[in-house]
Amino acid sequence: MKKVGLTLLTAFVGGAMALGTYKVFEKKSADNMSFEDRQKVYFTNNPATVSSAGAVDFTQAAGAVTPAVVYIRTSYSSNQGGGRNPLEEMFGDMLGQRQRPQGVQQASGSGVIISPDGYIVTNNHVVEKADKITVNTNDHRRFEAKVVGTDPNTDLALIKISATDLPIVKLGNSDEVKVGEWVLAVGNPFNLTSTVTAGIVSAKGRNIGIIGSENNDEDENPFGRTQMSQKPRLNKAIESFIQTDAAINPGNSGGALVNTKGELIGVNSAIASHTGSYEGYGFAIPINLAKKVLNDIQKYGSVKRAYVGISFTDLDPDKAKELNISRTTGLYVSDIVDGGGAAAAGIKKGDIITKVEGVPVYESSDLQERVGRLTPGDKLKITVLRDDAEKDFNVTLKGDIPAPKTAAVSKSAEELFNRLGASFQPLSNAQKAKYRVSSGVIVTQVRPGRLFDDTEIPEGSIITNINRQPINSIADIDKAITNLRNGHLVIKGYYPDGTAFNNMFQVQ
Template sequence: MKRFGNLFLVSLLSGATTLGAYKLLIENDRPSSKLSIASENFNRNVGLGAENIDFTTAADNAIHTVVHVKNVTVYNVPNNPIMEFFYGYQGGGTQQKQVGTGSGVIISEDGYIVTNNHVVKDATELEVTLNNNKTYKAKMIGTDSKMDIALIKIESNEKLPFATFGNSDNIKVGEWVLAVGNPYNLTSTVTAGIVSAKARDLSNNGIQSFIQTDAAVNPGNSGGALVNIRGELIGINTMISSPTGSYAGYSFAVPSNITRKIVEDLMEYGNVQRGVLGVEGGELNDAASKEFGVKETQGFYINKVYKNSGAEKGGLKKGDVIVQLDNQKIKGFADLTSYINTKRPNDQIQVGILRGNEKLTLPVKLTKKELVNYEYNGFELEDLEAADKKRFRLNNGVKIKDVTNEKFMEYKNELVGSIILSIDGIKITSMEQASKILNSKSGSDKFRIEILTQNGEQVRMLL
């Protein structure tokens, strides 16, 4: 049990970093925004085949905004990897370099570039090459690992060409799109396809919401642009689905509306402002509808409403079926999270629900995520419920709700349900308090943690 406690705590609490605040006062649609937003007034090319559509203007505009990103990572190979795994860095070892490449999209004339988090992850150096072959050093502004988006910046003495954000909510399945990037280090590569599906979740947890397309995307395209035939940015290419690692029919992009919100948050706050509805449940299909005893086969069934959440305050209840958020129809969890991910805490949305035979629309103000649950280094935490307090005879602490960190999957059954009691001797009374303390820590800080495991054993450790 001691080995288990040490292993858990070292990983959970070491290496914590916080993004430095980068304060630029912008809002979604205010004139002060650094991002260019496309007008909604346009005509669709309905019923036209590829031979009747001119892709050249869109392609020419896009290739000048897409860049090549090189990530140089310097890492230390320890002399004693076992000792380092259990007790942290011991000194010594050999330094090695690893180089990765990908793509990015210029989104402002002064050099802000959006790319994938996995393209720039752990970068010691970042180098960006424009379509005109000019090369710049780049600095990291911020990342969102959950949605695989990162924001970097270069300094240039000239105004740069930049992409205009389109409205990804308005794209239609079957609409023509272009994927622009640098696959296999081949610069300025353009491929065409159609939107194959929307709100596609490959994680099976409803967190992600990708645009699926059959435009050819290969390694190196990550972080590049998915644009419509007007050249507007509607997505950031992020991954492919393939048994070989190369293109095999489908690729996926983070929708531009989600990307834009993340970028603006990173610019203004230095981190992503996540608003949550505060419900738990599942999407409906024929089998689920029979299990829950409802007639609908589409929508999101609410199985739990979190305390102190906007959902609770707005009147949502267990058994309600969410079928609409504002003007967006909700067919499942990916639809719901796709829309919520474009919002911030305290934004108010109109939630359309079915409650028995009654259709209702309830105004709900989104809650700050830390008030409901919090994710830290692959561990999802939540406030204690009355049943937890009774079982453990506690009045304080936060519970480990889930573990997604791959290093600790074999301990998941033991970890889930354990309680974090204190950090640095400070009793943890709420999710918001725990998140503030953890976010204030850096990798060099030493702090003390107390854990209560499911079998009632307390584990303490100085890190």
């Protein structure tokens, strides 16, 4: 009897602890919760039971993931111009875009619901030009979405629809992904919604030189088109793709790459193709990198990116011969940024980075993805080869100081919000005191070619009123731009230098 009583007591205590943990998460303010915390709350209440029975049975994983993968349609005016996105030109038209000579153009892609209250991850190149974003869910509901924020450096975007109790895909751990394991790609290729394909992980840590390549030089591309070569700079573009042979086609951009347990391990982003359609390989952004980017966008409106403070070159036999060194793997430090973390730690030009946190470094993606998950102020142990001996340095990462960036729209609040082309964060009490205002949000990101960019309202500006309504949050902005009077949009605030502005726009 004592054993029975002890067993019952143990079960009771365990259940109480689980319930208590759930209640702790439940009480946390949703605005302050990371997406991992939001998911813990969701899966505490809705336990994940996905488990593939055998290496070739994907039915349970597909059934769990498909309801949370959405179909995204975007429209934008043809006068935004500038040619096609290099992502489309070099790796196939992942958007499923149909070019129109004039008027409104349309494109399509995919997205993955990661929070029950309507947050969706997709690619930056799916939504970056959009005036209007329409999201169709798997259960045939339709919503208009607004862009919470984007990160061109990783080709990620976070958008939001007004909905609750949505199905979500569980975030996995891309560090545990192994080459050769089975994966599923879920998306909407060629407008064929809710399509599932299977394949294996072909490689990890691929750097294909596609992000941020529009400003770089052209070289011959092994994929048969032109590929942009990276110029020596601060290496802001972060590429460490998971490569898969699961069939990915136009319209799959922003869709899910999941393991056989139904866990999201990557966001599909590009394909290697001569024709623009599937020819064997696709590339997905690893979810461990995406988690940091998406949490920052949700919390701050933009990504708080950390930097080592170096320029470097991938080593190979040809580069080693050119530099007259014997080492053929690792990263050769070609320059040090004055005042950066690497300089403060003692890393020098000519050092060769061999390890990061004890893990061997073979190419740039091994360092870039690791740094991409971190925040200014975090420490990173970097091992370098100097004078034929390895030496460890603890580098305190520093943040990037963004340079200030020096329209007819519909009546839809979401569409108008997207046309503003900015992300916002509520002012702190200290910031309110600095500008002597009682309300306001700070502009944390300005997207090129949108209204804030065109009218030179830069990052760091303070928005205090829209249409005479005090602004303290995104919800206040939504309210202020709904049901405009006489089609006028009046935005008041302060530039970063404290100069006041009062701009009026005609909305048609």
